[in-house]
Amino acid sequence: MFTGLIECVGEVMRIERDQDDARLIVRADLPEPKDMAVGDSIAVNGVCLTVVEITGRMFSFDVSAETLACTTCGELNAGRIVNLERALLPSTRLGGHIVSGHVDGIGQIVAIRPRGESRVLRIRVPEGLSRYIASKGSVTIDGISLTVNAVDCAEFEVNIIPHTMEKTHLAAIGEGSRLNIEVDIVARYLERLLETTHTDEEGRQQQGGAVSGLPFGALD
DSSP states (O other): OBOSOOOEEEEEEEEEEETTEEEEEEEEOOSSGGGOOTTOEEEETTEEEEEEEEETTEEEEEEOHHHHHHSSGGGOOTTOEEEEEEOOOTTSOOOSOOBOSOOOEEEEEEEEEEETTEEEEEEEOOHHHHTTOOTTOEEEETTEEEEEEEEETTEEEEEEOHHHHHHSGGGGOOTTOEEEEEEOHHHHHHHHHHHHHHHHHHHHHHTTOOBTTBOTTTTO
């Protein structure tokens, strides 16, 4: 699990293709790199990847065909700057929100405009994801935990303060850029809970009109 608070940015040194999979090598100035070990998880642009090799400040990750297909990892190349965050510890301050590192889809920046010292990004997401995004709720874009300012059908806006611009890769992206999107996990669980409740209620009605586990007439 992650918080969506980026620790540092890294540079893609190379990506090696091997049939359907790939090996991604990133140079990262992570704090206390000696604390990292093979098998640890790092969110790379919001994608949870497992470290398979460490050489100094070079971190290697194996990227599956599924991850390449569902995220922007397959679009990375040498020289690209990526956002990095190590998996949180039990003692970590949860300053952002709960982020799993499991990308739900790819969004695209359709507009960038200034607002004071900040920038407002307008992002379009696939139709299937828009229902999980709510005004003043949380969303993760390329691993960055952000608050949604406004929602308009399949597009939403987020405000990027100067600190976030400085500490992440956002200064290097522009209109048309594609981003990994992870919706708030709470929205996913709420939808599942409502689906299950609705299915259970339909089942009880088909079995004789039971309500809350009691048949009609039980309280008469």
